[in-house]
Amino acid sequence: MSTEQPLPVIDHDSAPYWQAAHEGHLDIPLCGDCGKHHFYPRAICPHCHSDNLNFDTVSGRGEVHTFTVARRPAGPAFADDVPYVVALIELEEGPRMMSRIQTDDPEKVHIGAKVEVTFVKASDEITFPYFRMT
Amino acid sequence: MKNGRDPVIVGLADAPIEDGKFVTKASVLGHAALVAKAAVEEAGLTLDDVDGLLTAGMWGVPGPGQLATVTLGEYLGIMPTYVDGTNIGGSAFEAHVAHAAMALREGYCEVALIVYSSDQKSLRSRNLGGRPSVLSMQHETPYGMPTPVGGYAMAAQRHMHEYGTTSENLAEIAVATRKWAQLNPAATRRDPLTVDDVLSSTMISEPLHLLDCCLVTDGAGAIVMTTAERAKDLRTKPIAVKGYGEAHTHWAIAEMPDLARLLPAQKAGETAMKMAGVSHSDIDVVEVYDSFTITVLLTLEALGFCKIGEGGDFVSGQRTAPGGAFPMNTNGGGLSALHPGMYGIFLLIEATRQLRGVCGDRQVAGAETALVHGTGGTLSSGATVILQKD
Numbered sequence: 001m002s003t004e005q006p007l008p009v010i011d012h013d014s015a016p017y018w019q020a021a022h023e024g025h026l027d028i029p030l031c032g033d034c035g036k037h038h039f040y041p042r043a044i045c046p047h048c049h050s051d052n053l054n055f056d057t058v059s060g061r062g063e064v065h066t067f068t069v070a071r072r073p074a075g076p077a078f079a080d081d082v083p084y085v086v087a088l089i090e091l092e093e094g095p096r097m098m099s100r101i102q103t104d105d106p107e108k109v110h111i112g113a114k115v116e117v118t119f120v121k122a123s124d125e126i127t128f129p130y131f132r133m134t
Numbered sequence: 135m136k137n138g139r140d141p142v143i144v145g146l147a148d149a150p151i152e153d154g155k156f157v158t159k160a161s162v163l164g165h166a167a168l169v170a171k172a173a174v175e176e177a178g179l180t181l182d183d184v185d186g187l188l189t190a191g192m193w194g195v196p197g198p199g200q201l202a203t204v205t206l207g208e209y210l211g212i213m214p215t216y217v218d219g220t221n222i223g224g225s226a227f228e229a230h231v232a233h234a235a236m237a238l239r240e241g242y243c244e245v246a247l248i249v250y251s252s253d254q255k256s257l258r259s260r261n262l263g264g265r266p267s268v269l270s271m272q273h274e275t276p277y278g279m280p281t282p283v284g285g286y287a288m289a290a291q292r293h294m295h296e297y298g299t300t301s302e303n304l305a306e307i308a309v310a311t312r313k314w315a316q317l318n319p320a321a322t323r324r325d326p327l328t329v330d331d332v333l334s335s336t337m338i339s340e341p342l343h344l345l346d347c348c349l350v351t352d353g354a355g356a357i358v359m360t361t362a363e364r365a366k367d368l369r370t371k372p373i374a375v376k377g378y379g380e381a382h383t384h385w386a387i388a389e390m391p392d393l394a395r396l397l398p399a400q401k402a403g404e405t406a407m408k409m410a411g412v413s414h415s416d417i418d419v420v421e422v423y424d425s426f427t428i429t430v431l432l433t434l435e436a437l438g439f440c441k442i443g444e445g446g447d448f449v450s451g452q453r454t455a456p457g458g459a460f461p462m463n464t465n466g467g468g469l470s471a472l473h474p475g476m477y478g479i480f481l482l483i484e485a486t487r488q489l490r491g492v493c494g495d496r497q498v499a500g501a502e503t504a505l506v507h508g509t510g511g512t513l514s515s516g517a518t519v520i521l522q523k524d
C-alpha cells in the first residue's frame with residue numbers, strides 16, 4: 001500500500017466506527033427502534049429516521065454484492081496496487097459497505113463469494129476493514 | 135390547453151472544439167459568456183433581456199459552495215432576479231430546464247439563460263481519483279475506488295450477473311454512437327469503430343473498457359428559454375418544453391438502492407412523460423446521457439423503452455445507429471462527440487436541433503417529439519425533459 005493513500009477525515013458520526021476498526025472489530029450502528037443496522041454511520045437511522053442508535057459489533061461476515069477490478073489506479077496514490085479489487089460487501093446483518101478484497105488472484109473474485117473482514121493498519125489512527133474470501 | 139406562458143426553447147449555442155479542446159482563447163467563464171451571448175442573439179434577444187440565470191459547473195472561486203450563478207452573473211454584467219445553481223452532476227441542465235419552465239409559467243422570469251462551460255481537457259485536470267475523503271466519501275475514497283468509472287463498473291457487473299448482459303451488448307452502444315458521430319462534423323471521434331475494437335481496448339475498471347467510457351473534452355453550451363407568447367416576436371422557431379421530472383438516490387455507490395436498476399430515471403421519466411401526455415411510441419428521437427455504455431443500457435430500461443434486464447437485446451443489432459429502429463444520441467454523444475465533465479446541456483441542444491430539423495446528414499426524418507434524459511454523479515441523479523415541435 002502506498003503511503004499516500006488518502007485517509008478518512010473522521011467526524012463525530014464515524015469516530016466510534018474507526019476507533020473500533022483500529023481495535024480490530026467491526027462496529028456499525030444498530031437502531032433501537034426498527035432493529036436494523038445501517039452503514040455508513042449517521043446521526044439518524046436511514047430506515048426509520050430514529051435517533052435511538054447504538055454501535056453494535058457485527059460478525060464481519062458477508063458476501064460480495066458487486067465489485068470491479070481496477071486496472072487503472074484511482075490517482076497516483078494507488079498506482080502500485082494495480083490491479084486491485086474494490087467491492088461492495090453485503091454484510092450478514094444487511095448493510096452494504098465498500099472495501100477491498102485481499103486476494104492474489106483478482107480473477108477469482110465473483111458476485112456471491114463469501115467473505116470475512118480482516119484489518120489492515122494504515123496509520124497510527126486508522127485501520128481499514130478489508131475482506132478476504134473464505 | 136395552450137397558454138401564453140408555456141415554456142419554450144428559443145436560443146442555442148455551443149462552442150467550437152478541435153481535438154477536444156476549445157478553439158477560441160478565453161477562460162472557462164469567457165467561454166460561458168461567449169455561448170451565452172451567441173444563444174441570446176440567435177433568438178433575437180440581448181443579454182440585457184436575461185432575468186433568469188441557471189448554471190452549474192466544476193469551476194468557481196474556491197470557497198463556500200462556489201456560488202456559481204453569482205460568479206457568472208457578475209462576469210456577464212447582468213442582475214438576474216431568478217437564479218438556480220442546482221448541481222446534481224451532469225443531469226443538472228435537464229433539471230434547470232424544469233426549474234426555468236416553472237419560473238416562466240409562474241411569471242417569475244421572462245427570459246431564462248442556462249449555461250455550462252468546462253476547460254477540463256485543456257487544463258488536464260481529470261484523473262480517476264480526487265474526491266476528498268470526507269463525509270460519506272471517507273468510506274469510499276480510501277479504498278482506491280476509480281471515480282466515477284468504478285461505480286458504473288460495479289453496476290455493469292451486477293447487471294451482467296442478474297440478467298446475463300454481455301460486454302458485446304455494451305459495445306454495440308459505443309459502435310452505434312460512433313456511427314452518428316461520423317455524420318456530425320463537430321464530433322471529436324469520427325474514425326470507424328467495431329465491437330471488437332471496443333472489446334480489445336484497454337480495460338479500465340472491469341468490466342468497462344476504455345471505449346465503454348466517454349471522452350474527456352472541453353465544451354461550453356447555452357440554452358435560452360422564454361414563454362410561448364414572448365417567442366412570437368423572436369427570430370427562431372420555438373421548441374416547446376412539454377414535460378419534466380427529476381430524482382436522485384445516492385452519492386456513495388454503496389448507497390445505490392439497486393445496482394442493476396436506475397431508479398431516478400424511472401421516477402423522472404414517468405413524471406415527465408405523464409406531464410407531457412406522451413407514450414413511448416410518440417418519441418421520435420432519444421438523447422440519453424452516455425457517460426459509459428452501461429449508463430445508456432440502465433437508462434433505456436428504467437425509462438421503459440424495454441423491460442428491466444432486456445437492455446442488452448434492445449441495443450443489439452445496431453438498433454440505435456443511424457437507420458436503426460431507435461435513433462439515439464444523434465450527435466455522437468459523450469462517447470464520441472464531446473464530454474466536458476457535465477454533458478447534460480449538450481443532450482438538450484442536440485434534441486432541440488433535431489426538432490428544428492437542422493441536423494443535416496444526421497437529421498432524424500420527421501422528428502417531432504424528443505426525450506432527453508440526463509444522469510449525474512455515479513448513477514446518482516436523473517432528470518428527464520420532453521421536447522416537442524409546435
Ligand SMILES: [Zn+2]
Nearest residue numbers: 031034045048
Ligand atoms: Zn431505524
